[in-house]
Amino acid sequence: MLRAAVTLADEVGIDALSMRSLAQRIGVVPMALYKHVANKEELLDGMVDVIVGDIDLPTPGADWKAAVRERVLAARASLLRHPWAARVIESRTSASPVVLDHMEALVAAFRAGGFSVDLTHHAMHALGTRMWGFTQEVFPTPAQPADADARAAMLGRFAARYPSIVEMASTTGGCDDQFEFEFAIDLLLDGFERLHQQGWTSAERS
Amino acid sequence: MLRAAVTLADEVGIDALSMRSLAQRIGVVPMALYKHVANKEELLDGMVDVIVGDIDLPTPGADWKAAVRERVLAARASLLRHPWAARVIESRTSASPVVLDHMEALVAAFRAGGFSVDLTHHAMHALGTRMWGFTQEVFPTPAQPADADARAAMLGRFAARYPSIVEMASTTGGCDDQFEFEFAIDLLLDGFERLHQQGWTSAERS
DNA sequence: ACCTGAACACCGTTCAAGT
């Protein structure tokens, strides 16, 4: 049933996944779903487990940096197969065993690399949702008028008000999401490494 | 009307904010709202504008690092007043002028600091939702049984399976969210600064 | 022309009636 829910969400989107539509897909009466899950939240929990469970386990034995990097990129690979998954993961209120397994592996990697408990804790927070392999896309496109002339006029006004954004958008073409993700994760990992080598302790709170 | 929507969401939560409940609060018939907004999405857009518009503008003239830091922390201060706002911001599909103003100011700060267009672009991506002052909380607590004995037994099994998480959770008491946020933003800003000083160019893609 | 009540096409979930 969870697998069916995942593939249905892949096909029709998470908004169109309802208890009723899922039941119809499986060929059962809606109420029959409540034999397997207590409510829709539990269904979503189970769907997250399916995706997180699909994360390919990285090769063990690597140093902490490679281990964390590989695991996070593996999570990303799994997440990318299901565009709706990021939003669902964020909306979860409690962690399932599968979710905790992933986090335990990351925490353990830092600790095995000699990180203090404190620095590990801060590193995990700094990773944030990136530990699941996604970043919220925050370059939304403003609404575009259909008329070509109107669009050109709008672009002019836009460039006048937001010169730096336009410069950036026109210089860099489309974004390479994978590159941006790796750029950010490597920046963070390098930062963690530097703090670790400097013997960072929480006493250094500014 | 937008202000009323914001305060209603503050009071009853974003899930309980419906076109119908908002209309009732204002004392109008539900359909009357559609004189002001085309649909609920437009209402949410407007609510985001109210919150982003409340961001206290930082003192101009500071260097790029202080300017970005101040602006991001100012965004955080505004966001913290409305716990539901983070989720709504993430769900927006198009940027309003107020949203673009905030982004323009950040991009302009990097450029004024001498950052290349490319590095600015990557830095904005690396900031991600942190430019709005929030991080997705990703330390969800597992479901806890009410019975005390059952809870103790569960904790034992938990510690056996997730030793590193338990070590981390028990060493660091509750999380200081503000500290974690500043830790991460400073790590990123330091990373940006280092790359900038090294004359980073996108040719260095690994 | 403007406003608005009823209606439509959905939800998740409860519950009582049927087997």
Next chain:
DNA sequence: ACCTGAACACCGTTCAAGT
């Protein structure tokens, strides 16, 4: 005891009827 259809309490939005 188990299953399930109808019903309940909601949604956002359409639309036609009333002013």
